[in-house]
Amino acid sequence: MEKITLPKISSIQGTVKLPGSKSISNRSLLLAALGEGQITLENVLSSNDVDRMFEALQTLNIPCSRNVEERTVELQGCAGPLPNGDFNLYLENAGTAVRSMSAAICASKGNYVIDGNARMRERPIKDLVDALQKLNIDISYEFNTDCPPLNIKANGIKGGVTSVNGSVSSQYITALLLASPLAEDTVTINIDGELTSKPYVDMTIGLMKKFGVDVTNDNYQTFTVPAPQKYINPCNFIVEGDAGSASYFLGAAAINGHVKVYGCGKDSIQGESGFAGVMGQMGAEVTYGDNFIEVKSNGTLNGIDIDMNTMTDTGMTLAVVAMFAKGTTTIRNIANWQVKETERITAVATELKRAGASVEEGPDYLVINPPEKILNCEIETYDDHRMAMAFAILSLGTEITILDPLCCKKTFPDYFTVREGLVK
Template sequence: MRIALAATASLLYNISPAASFTAVRTPTTHQHSSSPSALHAKTFAVDTAKNQLTVTPISTLSGTVTLPGSKSLSNRCLLLAALSSGKTRVENLLESDDIRYMLEALDTLQVPVERDVTDKTAVTVTGQAGPIDSPTPDETVELFLGNAGTAMRPLAAALCMGRGSFVLDGVPRMRERPIADLIDGLKQLGAKVSCVEETGCPPVTIRADGLEGGKASISGKMSSQFLSSLLMASPLCEGDVTISIKDELISAPYVSLTIGLMKKFGVSVQIEGDMDGTPSFLIGSDEKYTSPGSILVEGDASSASYFLAGAAITGGTVTVRGCGSDSVQGDVAFANVMEQMGATVTWAPESITVTRDPSVRLKGVDVDCGKIPDAAMTLAVAALFAEGPTTIRNVYSWRLKETERMKAIVAECTKLGATVEEFEDYCIIHPPEGNKVKDNVVIETYDDHRMAMTFALAACGGVNVIIEDPGCTAKTFPTYFEMLGSIAS
């Protein structure tokens, strides 16, 4: 794994061992852009022999960033396009490992996907007008999905609705990420599907022969992706489907995002009850997916958090383009948290601008982050620069992600000089004395893209931060360090 990722880093940054790179964008790049300050981009030192990138001290982040496409929306759009009648052009797809795994899975399933030779972020999908059946009925189709939860969960549900034998697997960490609640819901609808009984995790084995429909009651505490996966698959059943939450629903904005996207593909979901409580959802037998013709993937709101936090920490002014007041993504609410900490936020329909008056200190906050768990990781680093402690609540889902994020965040914040209290579903971060983070700290990233991107912001404390395995950002944001450097001074 280390060798492979070191090679990835070399590929991404076009470097040689113990070299460095200047983070300047090229004008032909479709994925991102920055302000004219990119001409004064920071140079980050890279050591490919050690597989490390050193983020040099950042005094200010200022400029405009055009965000890459949302990971969650990209993979949802690809799957719904594959299930629809007609052809769908999907634009502004995120260029990342997670999306690559979904595209490779569709290739294996022989769903026609035409790549645009002039735009790497655009594809045209010819839908199946219903369930995806095995292209080899007499053989088991094996799908390798890396560590892409946004591919594993929805595909596991969708393939139960067609016909054929399938095995869905991934990297060792994927085999530690629970999926039993989704499997339980699918079984209630009559699916012949299983995961590893002892762990409740992948590989997932499916023996599909179509489903009539029915009722399923599942837990919403572990991951909203389980509900989203069932919802997206439900129109493929022959009859009505009712899905109810038996306890509580975390990350409800992601479910709303799913339902909104299904609507764009012609399917209406009836909701009963409070989304923040124990709602239930009805998908009628007459609901079928129809291509909208084309769809533009919104900029990734989780990725916006790094640049917005950097502006708040340094007192610079950063505008992120691609998501704003009209966004369907819950993570745009991270900007409100920066405002609570003392930053100034300006909203536009498709952009957000954050700055901070240098005379106003950031202050610690106590926030329920259950609806923004990914962006909440960025808050952990912003907390290092605040006056007083910051409490990040309702993030048990951190423990189930690409790595055990709660323990990882506690460990790396502690290395930087913070004192962190860890609890089951929340933590309290006491910043270093005088908000002075330690210099030349080596950040372990645990093969987790968000750990690398989040802790790079510690350099805003005027110190060097050494990021292990920088190539792990390829999961969702391979150009992150280039973009960060392009607005840094």
């Protein structure tokens, strides 16, 4: 296994132009494919997850081309459902792509297989499958495991009423929303329980509106999508910088440094952009601009008790920043960490303990008491990109070794190179 040893650093200083958001890149690729007209997507992320979505569109014979160096995609939309036929789509461990494609393909006609790698075959998708079956869609599991691979005998979406568990993953709701305008009649989606990660659903609805489709949101309990509606591609669409990726630099700056990230700002559609505000609550100096976020250390961070449900991915960054704070940090309402790239609550707790922390973990929370001195150790990343990038922050306290650092290719392939340009 490859590994990288990061020497102890004193601070992090400088500016970062953020790579495109993974969430927005994947959503915009699918929306563009479903839309009418030619479109140029700009600042599209180049990463494993987005690569798999783009390759799936190519497999479906959608006219599209990509300039990775310029971060652009040229695409001619289908002006409706994705192409009919018999297709096998391999999406590795790209959760957003698997879930959204599984729903969107139901509007087409043909036999489709949606599959991924070994980890994806362990990631439950039952709530989405159940919701699609309530719309009389013929979708089933190849191995009866409630996980991919999925077999879809698509014959269009007729419309109707369905329901989905909202407490596990907002990606299920996103998938249903993206597919619903392609139905023959209105689709109503009722949410069972409390909807998790609401900002991601807001992002989806906002992007759908930019592509010409309206959704009614009744207090996050019922979503109504009039259908049929047609997605209309704008001539150009610029993908926001990834706020989750920003958190690793902003979190490090809150500990000791001064960093300004460009690509998202005060009007960001990403819930994760609120992470800098959390650093402000802990004691850092924070500034939000039109297209930047800036964090500067004020010398001391204080532990915090906070609900991170609206920005769950950056909760991992917070957990590592807590190692440098004065007092206890409690991170709440993070049950959906367990259905991510790895079982993140357990993984984060295990590695924080390895670095010397006292950690209490529960089904939806972590309580972190930092050590007097962070221990020099090897950090296991569990093939989880966010583990690698978040735990690199520990190098502000000690030399640290990150195992399998290449897993960050999922969202930020050159993270360690960019980081190296900021360390002091």
